[in-house]
Amino acid sequence: MKFFIDTANLEQIREAADMGILDGVTTNPSLMAKEGIAGKDNILRHYAAIAKMVDGDVSAEVISTEFEGIIREGQELAEIAPNIVVKVPMIREGVKAISKFTEMGIRTNCTLVFSSAQAILAAKAGATYVSPFIGRIDDTNWDGMDLIYEIVEIYANYGFATEVLAASIRTSKHIKDCAMAGADVVTCPLKTIEGLFKHPLTDIGLEKFLADYNKLNG
Ligand code: E4P
Numbered sequence: 001m002k003f004f005i006d007t008a009n010l011e012q013i014r015e016a017a018d019m020g021i022l023d024g025v026t027t028n029p030s031l032m033a034k035e036g037i038a039g040k041d042n043i044l045r046h047y048a049a050i051a052k053m054v055d056g057d058v059s060a061e062v063i064s065t066e067f068e069g070i071i072r073e074g075q076e077l078a079e080i081a082p083n084i085v086v087k088v089p090m091i092r093e094g095v096k097a098i099s100k101f102t103e104m105g106i107r108t109n110c111t112l113v114f115s116s117a118q119a120i121l122a123a124k125a126g127a128t129y130v131s132p133f134i135g136r137i138d139d140t141n142w143d144g145m146d147l148i149y150e151i152v153e154i155y156a157n158y159g160f161a162t163e164v165l166a167a168s169i170r171t172s173k174h175i176k177d178c179a180m181a182g183a184d185v186v187t188c189p190l191k192t193i194e195g196l197f198k199h200p201l202t203d204i205g206l207e208k209f210l211a212d213y214n215k216l217n218g
Pocket residue numbers: 006026027028111131133135136167168169187
């Protein structure tokens with residue numbers, strides 16, 4: 001299972017890359033805004049900086065919602081670097097654009113997916129990745145993980161090549177459950193990745209090992 005970091009913050013990307021476990025980056029317009037990145041040139045420059053920091057894929061999201069605009073924007077984003085993946089929303093015009101990008105050899109990430117029916121459309125259009133949002137479904141009092149199990153099963157039934165990129169991840173349990181479900185990728189904030197390290201018995205065990213060593217070795 002690949003690990004992507006879900007941020008536009010360069011320091012956090014560097015920190016995750018330094019851990020040696022980072023396979024890529026996802027961003028969205030809200031994450032870019034959080035970093036104060038505004039204006040087309042700055043946005044393109046920021047994506048270029050991120051793309052240089054990692055070997056893996058970097059999802060850069062379009063803002064347009066009509067076909068021609070999505071294609072224009074997507075081509076510009078794809079030209080930034082070979083590891084840029086164009087992130088396109090799950091809307092009618094978006095699916096049409098993903099299909100066109102597939103023909104053009106431009107890789108895509110279909111975002112804002114909340115049902116397996118939508119995920120079928122993304123795969124049919126040839127999306128490289130599909131991004132189901134687990135946490136936002138949980139927020140509606142439903143179970144976001146059900147969606148991951150469904151999509152993984154449907155894609156396996158038909159041998160769809162689209163990779164399941166579990167997004168809107170909030171907890172270590174989400175990550176473990178995604179691994180159990182067979183998701184290809186999880187994208188999470190740095191804090192959630194760091195949460196994976198934690199177990200009280202590890203801390204207690206290490207403290208005891210060091211104390212025992214120090215008893216004899218000073
Ligand atoms: C990533 O591709 C998504 O945009 C992101 O995971 C959404 O996460 P959120 O629901 O925490 O905003």
